[in-house]
Amino acid sequence: MRRKRLNTILLVLLLLILAPALLYTGYEFSRLSKSEEQLSRVYEQQLETVLFSVNQYATDITGGWINTFERTLASSSSSHAAIAEVPTEIGARETIRGLALLDSSITMRAFFSPVDEETGTDALRTGLQDSLETHREKLDRLLRYKTEDYRKIEPFLVQIGDSIRVLALVAVLSFDRGQHFFGVLCLDQEDFIQRVLGPKFRAIASEDLLLFCRDKRTGNIVVSTADLENMVREDTQSRRLWLFPDYEIGIRLRGTTIEELAAERFMQTGVLFIAVDILLIIGAIIVFRNIRREVELAQLKSDFVSNVSHELKTPLALIRMFAETLEMKRVPNEEKKQEYYSIIVQETERLTRLINNILTFSRIESGRKEYHMRRTDLNTIVEKVMSIYGFHLEHREFSSEIHLDDRPVIVHADEEAVAEALINLIDNAMKYSDEQRHVAIRTGAREGQCFIEVEDHGIGIDPRHQKRIFEKFYRVSEGLVHTAKGSGLGLSLVQAIATAHGGHVQLESTPGRGSRFRLCFPVFKSDSQHSNG
Ligand code: ADP
Secondary structure (H helix, E strand, C coil), rough: CHHHHHHHHHHHHHHHHHHHHHHHHHHHHHHHHHHHHHHHHHHHHHHHHHHHHHHHHHHHHHHHHHHHHHHHHHHHCCHHHHHHHHHHHHCCCCCCCEEEEEECCCCCEEEEEECCCCCCCHHHHHHHHHHHHHHHHHHHHHHHHHHHCCCCEEEEEEECCEEEEEEEEEEEEEEECCCEEEEEEEHHHHHHHHHHHHHHHHHHHHCCCCEEEEEEECCCEEEECCCCCCCCCCCCCEEECCCCCCCCCEEEECCCCHHHHHHHHHHHHHHHHHHHHHHHHHHHHHHCCCCCHHHHHHHHHHHHHHHHHHHHHHHHHHHHHHHHHHHCCCCCCHHHHHHHHHHHHHHHHHHHHCCCCCCCCHHHHHHHHHCCCCCHHHHHHHHHHHHHHHHHHCCCCCCEEECCCCCEEEEEEHHHHHHHHHHHHHHHHCCCCCCEEEEEEEEECCCEEEEEEECCCCCCHHHHHHHHCCCCCCCCCCHHHHHCCCCCCCHHHHHHHHHCCEEEEEEECCCCCCEEEEEEEECCCCHHHHCCC
């Protein structure tokens, strides 16, 4: 019944505190990963914009060069002479491999190449001618655009020999009385990337970003804003260069990756949430344990009330019954009469003991219990108690042995309180013995301690209960104990009394074999002897 109630409380606690906390943590985790995704997306968009602007820049520069090409031709009467000046006009002699002017039927009208032993002027010229002829329809499209007043630059790759590829940028120029020509600007791709795009890269790349350009065929890095071993990582964004089909530009964060950044934040927040949850769980456990203790105490108290009522009722009923029998003079002989008298005395003593226990308990609980400490011999206390209690032991067919220390066992104690503790121990020894009815009482002084011990050969105490039996109202609710009545106060009083004397109670017990309770006191010191006379 009680367990069921506790389980309900535990369930309610879990539902009220833990479930919302855990749900909230789950919700936060999912939101967290969503916001990390957003963060990733923003980064990616930013990188995308940078890549776009680099591409745009390359287009603008080459567009400007084509314009200069056109202007130079327009300002001169001889296109042969003018074409040789263009590289200087543009200011990029090293990058330009060659220039050509073709009429609308793709016939070469002029060609110029700054001296280039590697590529060979002729090789470039023929290569260029071949390449343009195979792409005639593209050139026608350029012409059509031009009639619509739109100039587009078309890139072509010209293969010279096995390894060299020159980029030919073709645009329609119009300078000779509105006549249309194809102007071709042949560029060394790597040179352009290094000289023109390199500075732009460095201008764009902030502390966090790393930009690079690489040859798609070989994987070689042509230009980069940092000298790192692993330029390309998982989080690298790359786009091809619009005008340079062989090359691509890549961009990535310099230090940690976006995923790492996100994971780091995820971890930090996650740890925080888990810590809060653990605190909540600890809190819930503490609250639950307190509630459980309160519920148990309430249960023990109500057991106590019913036990005490029973304890009062039984002796009262006996006293009444025997007193009435005596009063009605129905007793057959003198022997029986004596027996009835002694039962009445015994039962009144039992009542007195119970009431004394309750009174002492209430005094201890309210802090009103006073101890009258003086020099006392434990042997004397045992003798006094046994002079009254020996009779009870005998009466209930207990054999008893008493071993008192040869010398007086002197302690600083309240004689009455120690006697009360001893009576409780003897009482328990009798209550919790079954067939083996034997009680041994010893006194002694050992290892700086004085003691009285009470040993029985009774039912013993299971180790699980050994600590708890000293708690107030606690009773073992299994085995023979069921039939032995009690208030659950005895041992808590014994312990309180021992503690008040600066001592403690030791217990050795084996279920089924018996128990030994030892009341230990500190040895009497001579200076306290003086102060107490
Ligand atoms: P009460 O005897 O009134 O129940 P106590 O505080 O004296 O209360 O004892 C608490 C419990 O400890 C008892 O209910 C009993 O189960 C156990 N106990 C005490 N003394 C002994 C003993 N000598 N042998 C076995 N069990 C004991």
